[in-house]
Amino acid sequence: MTPNPGRVNVSAAAAATGGVVAGAPAGSIVPPSAGGGPWAAASRPGAPSIASMLVPLIGLALLASVPFFAGEYLQDLVVKIVILAIFALSLELLAGTTGLVSLGHAAFLGIGAYAAVLLAPKTGAGSLPVMLALSMLCAAAYALFVGALSLRTRGVYFIMVTLAFAQMAYFIFHDTKLGGGSDGIYLNVKPMLAGVLDLKDRNAFYFFALGALAVTYGLLAALLRSRFGHALAGIRVNEQRMRAAGFRTYGYKLAAFVLAGALAGLAGFLIAVRDGFVNPEMLAWQESGTVLLMLILGGLGHLRGAVLGALVFTLLKELYSSEGWVGPLADHWQLTLGLTIIAFVATMPKGLIGLPAQLRRRPRPVEAADDE
Amino acid sequence: MSDAAAPTSDRVLLQAAGLTRRFGGLAAVQNVSIELRRGEVHAVIGTNGAGKSTLVNMLSGELAPSDGTIRLAGADITRWSQPKRARAGIGRSYQRTNIFNEFSVFENARLSAQAAHQRVWAFWQGARRCARSGPVAESAIDAVGLTRHAGEPAGILSHGGKRQLEIAMCLATRPQVLLLDEPLAGMGAEETERMLRLLAALKAEHAVLLVEHDMDAVFRIADRITVMVNGEVIATDVPDAIRRNADVRVAYLGEDA
Numbered sequence: 001m002t003p004n005p006g007r008v009n010v011s012a013a014a015a016a017t018g019g020v021v022a023g024a025p026a027g028s029i030v031p032p033s034a035g036g037g038p039w040a041a042a043s044r045p046g047a048p049s050i051a052s053m054l055v056p057l058i059g060l061a062l063l064a065s066v067p068f069f070a071g072e073y074l075q076d077l078v079v080k081i082v083i084l085a086i087f088a089l090s091l092e093l094l095a096g097t098t099g100l101v102s103l104g105h106a107a108f109l110g111i112g113a114y115a116a117v118l119l120a121p122k123t124g125a126g127s128l129p130v131m132l133a134l135s136m137l138c139a140a141a142y143a144l145f146v147g148a149l150s151l152r153t154r155g156v157y158f159i160m161v162t163l164a165f166a167q168m169a170y171f172i173f174h175d176t177k178l179g180g181g182s183d184g185i186y187l188n189v190k191p192m193l194a195g196v197l198d199l200k201d202r203n204a205f206y207f208f209a210l211g212a213l214a215v216t217y218g219l220l221a222a223l224l225r226s227r228f229g230h231a232l233a234g235i236r237v238n239e240q241r242m243r244a245a246g247f248r249t250y251g252y253k254l255a256a257f258v259l260a261g262a263l264a265g266l267a268g269f270l271i272a273v274r275d276g277f278v279n280p281e282m283l284a285w286q287e288s289g290t291v292l293l294m295l296i297l298g299g300l301g302h303l304r305g306a307v308l309g310a311l312v313f314t315l316l317k318e319l320y321s322s323e324g325w326v327g328p329l330a331d332h333w334q335l336t337l338g339l340t341i342i343a344f345v346a347t348m349p350k351g352l353i354g355l356p357a358q359l360r361r362r363p364r365p366v367e368a369a370d371d372e
Numbered sequence: 373m374s375d376a377a378a379p380t381s382d383r384v385l386l387q388a389a390g391l392t393r394r395f396g397g398l399a400a401v402q403n404v405s406i407e408l409r410r411g412e413v414h415a416v417i418g419t420n421g422a423g424k425s426t427l428v429n430m431l432s433g434e435l436a437p438s439d440g441t442i443r444l445a446g447a448d449i450t451r452w453s454q455p456k457r458a459r460a461g462i463g464r465s466y467q468r469t470n471i472f473n474e475f476s477v478f479e480n481a482r483l484s485a486q487a488a489h490q491r492v493w494a495f496w497q498g499a500r501r502c503a504r505s506g507p508v509a510e511s512a513i514d515a516v517g518l519t520r521h522a523g524e525p526a527g528i529l530s531h532g533g534k535r536q537l538e539i540a541m542c543l544a545t546r547p548q549v550l551l552l553d554e555p556l557a558g559m560g561a562e563e564t565e566r567m568l569r570l571l572a573a574l575k576a577e578h579a580v581l582l583v584e585h586d587m588d589a590v591f592r593i594a595d596r597i598t599v600m601v602n603g604e605v606i607a608t609d610v611p612d613a614i615r616r617n618a619d620v621r622v623a624y625l626g627e628d629a
Contacts, residue, residue, distance in 0.1 A: 223495045227486055230499040234483045237472045244432065244466075245545050246458035246487030255492070 055304070056217060063210055067203050075206060077318065082209045083270045084310040086216050088294045090263035092306040093220060095295055097229065098256045099236030103159045103288050104146065104166025108261040110283030111169060112139040112268025114179050117187045117278050126191040128199065135269035136262040142169065143261020147254045163285055174280040184279025187272055199273050209270050213307075216263055220303055232256055297344055299351025308352050316340055383409040385579040386431065386462070386549045391440035393426050400426040402603045403440075408549055408579035413571060415582045415590045418600035424583045425467060427600070428551050431581070432464040433457040444549070459487060463547025465538040467554045467583075473527035477518055480526050480537055481509035484544040505544075512544040513537075517566055532563035539570065550580045556589055568593050591615070599623070 066078050087109055094100040115138035120126045150161040173179045190205075192198040199205045223229045234242045235249050242249050272278050281287070290313070298309025319325050320340075321333035329336060348355055386408040393401045401423040408414050416424050429435035431442060433454030442450045449457055458464075472480050485505035491497070500506075513522055516536040521529060526537055535555060542550060552571075556564050564586070571580060571593055584590050590597065591611050598608040601623045607614060614620055 219495075225498045225500070226495040227490060227497070227499040227502060227505075228492050228495055230479070230483055231486065231490065231492075233475075234472060237474055238470065240434075241466075241470050241472065241541070242483075242487075243434075243454045244458060244464055244470075245484040245541070246455045247490065248453070248455045252492075 056221075059307075060210070060214055064207070067206055072202070075202070077314070079206055079209055079274060081311050081314045082213045083267050083274070084291070084294065084314060085307045086213050086270070087264055087267035087291050088298070088306040088310045089213075089216050089220055089303060090260045090267065091291050092295055092300075092303060093223075093232075093256055093263070094260045095292065096301040096306070097224060097236065098232045098253060100151075100253060100257070101159055101292070102150075102162040102257075102260075103285065103292065104162035104164070105260070105264055105291055106285065106287035107146070107166035107169040107283050108139040108143055108264035109268040109271070109287065110173065110278070110280070111142050112136060112265025113272035113278040113282055114173060114185075114268075115139070115265070116191075116269045116272035117185050118179060120187060120189070120191070123189075125189040125198075128191045128193040128197060131191040132266070132269055135272075136265040139265025139268065140258050140262035143258045143264075144254070147257030147261070151250060151253050151257060163288070166283060166285060166288055170280055170283040170285070173283060179278070179280070182280060184277055187276045187278070190273050190276065205274060209274075212266055212270060216266065217303060217307070224303070228252070228255075293341060295351075297341060297351060299353030302351075302353045305351050305353035312352060313341075383411060383579075385410050385445055386581075387443040388427075388431060389441050389443075391427065391430055391442070392438045393423075393430055393435060394438045399603050401430065401437075404600070404603075404605050405440075406581075406598055406605070406608070408581055410548070410577070410579045411575055412595040413575050413580045413582055413593050414596045414598065415584060415594035416598045416600060417584065417587070417590055421602075422600040423603040424600055425553060426603075428464065428553050428581070428583060432462055432551055455487075458545060458547075461546075461548035462551065463542040463545045463549065464551040465542045465553060465555055467557065469531075469534045469538060471526050471534060471537050471541065473525070475526055476522065477513060477524055477526050477529065477537055477540075478509060478522040481512045481540045481544040482506060484541040485509045485512070485546075487545055508546065509540075509544050512540040515543055516540040516570060532559045535559055536563070536567070539567070543574075548578060550574065550578050552580065553583045554585060555582070556584055556586050564589065 063078060063082070067075055070078070087105075090108075091102065091105045094102055094105070112135040115135045116131055119134050119138075120131060146162065146165040150158055150165065153161050174182050179185045190199045192200070197204050197208060199208060224233075231242065231247055231252050234247070235252060239249050268282065271282065294309035294313045295306055296309070297313055298307065298311075299305030316337055317333060320336040321330050323330040326333075326336065344352075348358065350358060384407050387406075389405045391401055391404045391406075392399060404423070404427060406414070406416075406427075416427065418424050426435065430437045433449075433452060433456070437450065440450070441448060444457070444460055444462065447460075449460065452460070472483065475483070479500075482500070482502070482505045485508040486499065486502065488508075489504050510519075510522075513519055516539050518529075518533060518536050518540060521533060526534065529537060535558070539552070539555060542552070555567060555571075559567065568589060571582070574580060575595075582590070582594065594611055596608065597611055597614045599606050599614060599617075599620050606623055607617050607620050609617065
């Protein structure tokens with residue numbers, strides 16, 4: 001508690017500095033002019049512009065129309081992208097916003113998926129809201145455990161500790177009979193919301209997954225604009241300063257970690273329900289690496305970058321592994337995909353989302369902006 | 373001084389007694405006691421390596437003391453974390469500029485002000501329109517004279533501008549105690565004058581600890597000066613007495629005096 005209700009009284013100080021602001025009455029607490037001036041300029045980037053909402057909304061409308069004209073192949077491909085986009089968005093909250101690069105994020109995806117299977121009723125369909133909540137809760141619980149321990153480390157140690165905990169979860173499912181061992185386990189009846197939504201139905205599942213992506217995106221977009229989101233960004237940029245200002249940064253990072261885990265659990269739930277099957281490979285570290293690649297490909301630090309990264313990565317993988325397009329090279333899609341990603345990252349350091357700005361800036365020589 | 377029960381002036385906000393910090397076998401700070409009073413600028417001077425920054429780090433909570441106690445308005449805060457101390461009213465600035473380079477000047481100060489009312493759960497409310505942190509940030513930026521630059525990215529400010537922003541961010545947390553680590557370092561003459569006027573105005577409401585190498589500035593503005601040598605305090609007194617102090621002349625002011 002503050003022993004004295006803090007009065008800044010910098011206004012007196014402002015007067016003492018000799019009324020620096022032209023046109024502002026010395027000692028004024030209120031901004032110089034409400035309508036314009038530097039304060040308005042400072043707050044403008046925060047306001048959600050129509051244009052910034054337009055692109056996601058158009059994208060959503062386009063995706064919603066897919067089942068009406070597309071064949072099964074295309075629809076399944078879109079579902080795959082939608083689910084991976086949710087997974088990528090969940091990691092974006094950690095890696096892009098908070099600056100916490102985790103190499104164990106697939107553990108939460110896998111735990112969400114296994115929960116959807118293992119906690120489903122033995123007979124009959126599970127209730128959709130209950131099963132969804134259980135999946136996300138299980139993933140969040142493991143994230144709380146992993147985060148509470150790993151967030152005491154930093155940098156490369158954080159990467160290693162998250163990787164270790166993910167591998168631990170992987171081997172639990174791989175080497176014990178808990179979830180059918182390395183063979184995986186089947187989900188017999190897909191969950192449903194009686195009378196409203198049966199995820200057995202292809203279109204029902206499609207719209208449910210799309211809705212999950214829209215909610216995830218909307219939630220994270222609101223979060224990033226909020227005080228919580230600004231604090232996370234502050235932690236990414238300068239954690240020491242955040243602590244000096246009075247933020248318990250550990251709590252913020254843990255909250256972000258748990259939320260990211262829960263959203264990864266949502267993606268895992270969708271995969272389990274789509275496939276009706278889960279196996280331990282979902283938790284493998286390669287999956288954690290892949291989702292990180294999607295973020296880097298799309299552009300770290302942007303929600304749209306995460307979605308774009310999931311889209312482009314999936315399309316490239318699809319392209320390089322289909323014999324119709326690349327012939328015998330299809331057997332070696334890891335090689336071609338890997339080379340492509342190296343080329344992308346080398347030429348677009350800010351990812352695909354940063355490409356327009358990069359092209360605009362091209363004519364001018366790169367100037368050193370930072371003088372430190 | 374170490375007797376906390378002794379009646380002290382009610383103006384004493386921060387009181388450190390017997391502070392010691394050892395790194396391995398080396399004592400960077402040894403048995404330092406200091407009192408910061410509201411209405412006073414208390415300067416700490418000493419050569420590089422005298423332990424000034426270590427002292428500031430212990431007072432702000434970034435470094436746990438090996439020994440000694442710290443009291444804020446009478447409450448023992450020795451074991452409090454830095455964020456808790458900051459919320460209780462201890463603000464600090466850094467010797468090496470330590471700001472959010474990629475945020476706007478306004479957001480730098482607003483985020484600092486947000487620490488006082490974090491409202492973590494209100495995720496549907498936009499931070500930039502926060503009705504509480506916004507005005508606090510504006511008055512803090514106004515106080516240091518950065519209003520014209522409020523909308524600019526902090527990273528492109530001049531060195532002096534960044535130093536001013538340091539202070540604005542510190543003020544935005546509405547502290548009662550200001551721990552300022554070399555706020556004048558690298559500033560031009562005009563910026564130094566403005567900063568000194570600001571400090572003179574701030575001391576009415578705050579207790580100010582000033583670590584500074586600019587002796588002209590220190591002797592102009594300080595109400596009390598503590599001299600540190602090799603981690604120990606060799607003198608604490610008003611500026612005139614410090615100037616006349618034989619030990620200080622020998623140990624520190626030397627040729628300068």
